[in-house]
Amino acid sequence: MGGRTAPLLIIVIVVAGSVFFFFRAFSLQDFPPFAKEVLAALLGSVLTVTITAVLLRYQTASEINRDKSVAVFQEKLKMYEGFCAALSEMAQNGTLNGDEEQNLRLWAMRLSLxxxxxxxxxxxxxxxxxxxYRTFYFDLLEDAQRADLQAWHREFYAxxxxxxxxxxxFMSIGALIAHLKHDLGEVEVSSLKDVASAKHAVDDIMRIERIG
Known part of the structure; x- marks a missing residue:
């Protein structure tokens, strides 16, 4: 924001300085008082119009950015909600089949936008x-897969x-949703402890749904 307003501030300073020096030079000349008053009014009007134009431009830019941010947030929230619903349906039986993987890949590409x-x-x-590993749950992994997971995780994060x-x-569904919550700005109105609580709550819900 500061980078965009700097040129506008420079314009105001330049115009104000020009008006000041021009009026000072004019006032040193031997002109009738009436002429000086007219010039002062004219220069004051120029300065007022310039400052007003700068403020309106700044306000317009701020409103555009605000509206854009709101639109992006609403679209992101809508997409995250759709992803959570799709993920809940995919994870019901705990394993990942070919159709579900295609659906998950499609959602991953959509969310990347x-x-x-x-x-x-x-x-x-x-x-x-x-x-x-073809599963959404850590407890469905065999011992060999768990050992492989540890090695893969180390390689994945270099x-x-x-x-x-x-x-x-293991990236659980609850952990993934906690990242979505964080991305929506929830940590600004709650604590990281709340985000962690949401992760555990979602994992418990998904576990009960699968067992039930």
Missing amino acids: VSGEEVSKAIDHFFMQTHR RSRPEREPAQC
């Missing part, structure tokens, strides 16, 4: 994980994270 870097990485992790237990390496 509106999601931030954090969600994009989380979706990439989630998709690659479900493609590799050793940028400390060594983790297999369960910590």
Whole structure:
């Protein structure tokens, strides 16, 4: 915002300075008082019009950016809600079949249009994980898969994270939704503890739905 308003501020300063020096030079000349008053009124009008134009332009730009942000947020929220509904349906039996993988791939591409870097990485992790192990739940992994998950996680993040237990390496549905919540700005009105609570709540709901 500051980068866009700097040129406008420079224009105001230049116009105000020009008006001041021009009027000062004019006032030193021997002109009738009436002429000086007319010129002062004229220069004041020029300065007022310039400042008003600058403020209107700044206000218009702010409103455009605000409307754009609201539209993007609404579209993102709508898309995230649709993804959560689709994901809940796909994960009912716990495993991933070919049709569900195609659907998940389509949703990943759609979400990439509106999601931030954090969600994009989380979706990439989630998709690659479900493609590799064909399940949405850690407790359905066999021992060999859990060991492989740990090695894959280390390779996926190029050793940028400390060594983790297999369960910590698994991107659960709750963890993915927590990333979506974070991306929507929920941490500004809640705490990271609340986001973590939402993750556990979603995982518990999905576990009960699958068992039930």
